[in-house]
Amino acid sequence: MMESGNLLDGYKMNFKTDELSSEVERITATCQHLEQDVEVLKTIFSCIDLTTLKESDSTESVTAFVQKVNDFKTQYPDMPSVGAVCVFPVFAPIINQYLKVNEVQKAVVAGGFPSSQTFLDIKVLEVKKAVSYGANEIDVVISVGEFLEGNYEFVYEEIRQLKEACGDAHLKVILETGAIGDAQLIWNASIIAMDAGADFIKTSTGKIPTAATLDAAYVMCKAIKAYHSKTGKKIGFKPAGGIAETIEAVNYYAIVNEVLGQKWLSNTLFRIGASRLANNLLSDILSLEDSSMDKVKFF
Numbered sequence: 001m002m003e004s005g006n007l008l009d010g011y012k013m014n015f016k017t018d019e020l021s022s023e024v025e026r027i028t029a030t031c032q033h034l035e036q037d038v039e040v041l042k043t044i045f046s047c048i049d050l051t052t053l054k055e056s057d058s059t060e061s062v063t064a065f066v067q068k069v070n071d072f073k074t075q076y077p078d079m080p081s082v083g084a085v086c087v088f089p090v091f092a093p094i095i096n097q098y099l100k101v102n103e104v105q106k107a108v109v110a111g112g113f114p115s116s117q118t119f120l121d122i123k124v125l126e127v128k129k130a131v132s133y134g135a136n137e138i139d140v141v142i143s144v145g146e147f148l149e150g151n152y153e154f155v156y157e158e159i160r161q162l163k164e165a166c167g168d169a170h171l172k173v174i175l176e177t178g179a180i181g182d183a184q185l186i187w188n189a190s191i192i193a194m195d196a197g198a199d200f201i202k203t204s205t206g207k208i209p210t211a212a213t214l215d216a217a218y219v220m221c222k223a224i225k226a227y228h229s230k231t232g233k234k235i236g237f238k239p240a241g242g243i244a245e246t247i248e249a250v251n252y253y254a255i256v257n258e259v260l261g262q263k264w265l266s267n268t269l270f271r272i273g274a275s276r277l278a279n280n281l282l283s284d285i286l287s288l289e290d291s292s293m294d295k296v297k298f299f
């Protein structure tokens with residue numbers, strides 16, 4: 001098992017927490033023009049993990065949700081598809097059966113999402129079942145309570161086993177930054193998740209009051225950069241939860257651009273998990289292309 005001291009020793013948080021917000025403000029203040037850039041907005045659209053994670057989701061509603069993604073490609077041939085659909089694990093067979101757009105990935109939350117408060121063997125089984133039913137991306141939450149108690153080896157070992165359970169599927173590890181709060185701890189959680197095998201690190205479940213924040217995004221991108229410098233591995237970043245407006249998505253795009261650069265700005269390394277963003281972004285893209293366009297509600 002990895003020693004947490006050894007694990008974190010090689011990584012120093014190279015910024016002061018009190019400078020964090022002003023740095024984020026500087027970045028977001030200088031990116032507002034990107035909201036008018038159709039190509040940037042289309043890139044962001046292609047990075048959306050189009051999410052439905054409602055208690056009321058059903059076979060019928062998820063089938064209809066997936067069908068919209070299929071229809072979108074026909075109805076808007078000049079638009080990219082979203083990056084992925086993201087659903088509860090019980091609907092893995094539905095997206096596997098009905099999703100017909102090859103470039104759209106099949107993401108499933110698992111591992112006792114959203115609380116992560118269950119037995120590790122149950123988490124592993126849930127991940128394996130989701131993958132066996134066709135999911136090729138798995139989103140899991142760290143054991144936040146154990147992390148906050150300093151049980152870093154426990155958190156590392158869980159992620160390591162869940163990554164193993166994924167096989168060829170990509171693993172996105174949700175830190176639940178709104179529950180962690182402190183920038184240094186978000187940095188620590190980022191490093192542990194990446195070293196244990198995360199392909200992406202993700203801010204939030206969208207199921208607690210504080211979801212994605214720009215400050216957390218900045219810290220996580222800095223951690224991804226440090227991890228890349230040390231290991232050569234490119235880990236993806238996924239802000240998620242509460243991101244609904246185009247300008248909010250643009251702000252996250254700008255932080256990734258500033259910290260990690262253009263090479264991170266495609267859906268292989270950047271996703272935005274969102275249930276409400278796609279229609280707003282689509283409407284804004286269409287109205288930039290044709291100012292007479294009304295707001296659309298496709299999804």
Ligand SMILES: O=C[C@H](O)COP(=O)(O)O
Nearest residue numbers: 205206241242273274275
């Ligand atoms: O992982 C994605 C989030 O659950 C989506 O949250 P949202 O419904 O606030 O966009």
